[in-house]
């Protein structure tokens with residue numbers, strides 16, 4: 001089977017009017033089936049830019065992004081949007097849940113957009129929320145949940161469509177240490193159970209240490225820092 005995520009020679013330069021910022025200068029990365037990869041690099045190194053490009057939210061200036069063997073650069077805008085919606089899951093530092101919707105409705109929404117029936121989408125939402133320890137919180141709205149609970153709902157939403165690859169940008173960055181620990185454990189259990197492939201940008205060394213390997217960004221290129229045994 002094709003690798004969930006391949007970045008090949010990705011280049012991205014920003015021009016802020018006064019100077020050129022060469023953020024990615026030929027980044028290469030393959031995330032394999034069932035592999036959890038941590039991206040740890042100093043602030044400003046280009047982690048978010050890399051995730052935006054991997055998530056098809058931004059175009060690279062050069063290079064290729066392949067999702068499950070599909071070259072995103074060769075798709076029409078419409079097909080690329082569908083690929084993003086159906087095959088990529090996102091978790092951000094802030095949960096970005098819909099405030100008027102309950103936890104289960106938030107998790108059902110992307111499934112409805114992907115064509116699943118309301119009944120099936122809600123059943124899967126309930127199953128995921130149960131697995132993430134939120135059985136009693138299904139009908140709560142985001143404002144009625146704690147920060148850690150909201151982030152677990154965001155994880156359930158991100159995996160609801162069984163993405164080929166999950167992209168996470170500082171998933172525990174906005175949480176205190178204890179809550180971050182609970183979210184980390186929930187994320188790891190779910191990932192291992194479902195054989196998820198993920199690229200996780202994080203400053204949290206504990207989280208990074210639990211993943212299969214860690215890569216970093218050096219002068220715009222991906223460099224492997226260590227191999228961690230499962």
Ligand SMILES: Nc1ncnc2c1ncn2[C@@H]1O[C@H](COP(=O)(O)OP(=O)(O)OP(=O)(O)O)[C@@H](O)[C@H]1O
Nearest residue numbers: 014015016021023042043044045046047048049050
């Ligand atoms: N739209 C943009 N226009 C101009 N410069 C940008 C833009 N987006 C990012 N940059 C610059 O690119 C560099 C990398 O930014 P990026 O947000 O990818 O880094 P990061 O590693 O995710 O940082 P952090 O850990 O602080 O989130 C920074 O110097 C940033 O100022």
